[in-house]
Amino acid sequence: xxxxxxxxxxxxxxxxxxxxxxxxxxxxxxxxxxxxxxxxxxxxxxxxxxxxxxxxxxxxxxxxxxxxxxxxxxxxxxxxxx
Amino acid sequence: xxxxxxxxxxxxxxxxxxxxxxxxxxxxxxxxxxxxxxxxxxxxxxxxxxxxxxxxxxxxxxxxxxxxxxxxxxxxxxxxxxxxxxxxxxxxxxxxxxxxxxxxxxxxxxxxxxxxxxxxxxxxxxxxxxxxxxxxxxxxxxxxxxxxxxxxxxxxxxxxxxxxxxxxxxxxxxxxxxxxxxxxxxxxxxxxxxxxxxxxxxxxxxxxxxxxxxxxxxxxxxxxxxxxxxxxxxxxxxxxxxxxxxxxxxxxxxxxxxxxxxxxxxxxxxxxxxxxxxxxxxxxxx
Numbered sequence: 393x394x395x396x397x398x399x400x401x402x403x404x405x406x407x408x409x410x411x412x413x414x415x416x417x418x419x420x421x422x423x424x425x426x427x428x429x430x431x432x433x434x435x436x437x438x439x440x441x442x443x444x445x446x447x448x449x450x451x452x453x454x455x456x457x458x459x460x461x462x463x464x465x466x467x468x469x470x471x472x473x474x
Numbered sequence: 475x476x477x478x479x480x481x482x483x484x485x486x487x488x489x490x491x492x493x494x495x496x497x498x499x500x501x502x503x504x505x506x507x508x509x510x511x512x513x514x515x516x517x518x519x520x521x522x523x524x525x526x527x528x529x530x531x532x533x534x535x536x537x538x539x540x541x542x543x544x545x546x547x548x549x550x551x552x553x554x555x556x557x558x559x560x561x562x563x564x565x566x567x568x569x570x571x572x573x574x575x576x577x578x579x580x581x582x583x584x585x586x587x588x589x590x591x592x593x594x595x596x597x598x599x600x601x602x603x604x605x606x607x608x609x610x611x612x613x614x615x616x617x618x619x620x621x622x623x624x625x626x627x628x629x630x631x632x633x634x635x636x637x638x639x640x641x642x643x644x645x646x647x648x649x650x651x652x653x654x655x656x657x658x659x660x661x662x663x664x665x666x667x668x669x670x671x672x673x674x675x676x677x678x679x680x681x682x683x684x685x686x687x688x689x690x691x692x693x694x695x696x697x698x699x700x701x702x703x704x705x706x707x708x709x710x711x712x713x714x715x716x717x718x719x720x721x722x723x724x725x726x727x728x729x730x731x732x733x734x735x736x737x738x739x740x741x742x743x744x745x746x747x748x749x750x751x752x753x754x755x756x757x758x759x760x
Contacts, residue, residue: 465558
């Protein structure tokens with residue numbers, strides 16, 4: 393993969409990771425009735441907190457950061473490491 | 475008491491075996507009480523809380539059985555994060571990331587679909603039909619499986635070389651089938667492993683490693699229910715059930731890791747097909 397593509401993908405992953413962690417915080421902080429209507433788990437009149445949805449969003453956000461971490465690391469070649 | 479100690483022990487013994495054998499623990503837990511005429515309300519919160527204890531016991535046994543592997547895998551993950559790459563010869567790191575990537579679709583599908591699917595298909599009749607279909611799934615996996623190339627002597631190296639990122643995503647997602655009572659988590663992931671070119675032994679090993687974080691996380695998330703008011707009256711039976719579950723889970727994983735060195739999924743496919751069909755017919759006529 394070209395270095396520009398790697399940097400672009402890493403940038404997208406970082407933005408996505410931040411967005412997902414923000415989504416996780418919303419899930420933890422707000423009851424189901426107060427979630428934006430396009431969020432999975434939004435239920436009118438429900439005071440239930442979707443903790444598991446928050447954990448899932450948080451972990452996928454971390455996975456995005458991990459992806460970005462690997463893609464921005466120094467590119468090592470087999471010959472260089474041998 | 476909502477669940478007697480006898481029922482708890484039987485369900486625990488059953489859970490430990492059926493969670494790891496590719497025959498659907500949830501399906502059996504739904505079908506057998508109905509067959510025996512036990513007065514257990516399976517959709518009641520106390521029963522779900524009771525099941526959490528059994529799952530936690532199974533997950534702890536899996537974690538203990540593969541403890542040394544998990545230590546190596548976690549060290550590999552740490553090494554790859556430090557080096558910012560997965561070394562071409564670092565099978566532990568590759569296996570660790572395969573498990574992380576495979577767990578994501580299973581976890582996401584589980585969280586979003588679990589309640590809906592269990593509400594829709596929680597009846598013993600549905601579970602019996604899906605158990606028969608689980609038999610077909612296992613048989614299909616045997617029919618379509620690729621010949622496993624012998625690429626290395628070490629189990630983890632073979633898995634790391636054979637399974638691609640796309641493969642682990644598909645195998646992980648296949649685990650979500652187990653949200654439907656009657657379909658087996660280990661059956662779906664072992665079948666997926668065979669389809670991507672793993673041997674029976676490696677497919678079983680990969681399935682058990684992949685199942686551990688999911689079962690563990692699901693049980694841990696529900697554990698506060700056992701300590702809260704939903705656990706009132708079931709903590710004693712839950713402890714007995716968990717101990718029984720741990721015993722049979724240990725025996726099951728030991729047996730299966732030996733069994734799959736030379737044998738196939740066919741006996742389990744036949745069992746699921748026959749038992750599921752027989753139970754479905756019994757429920758239809760009774």
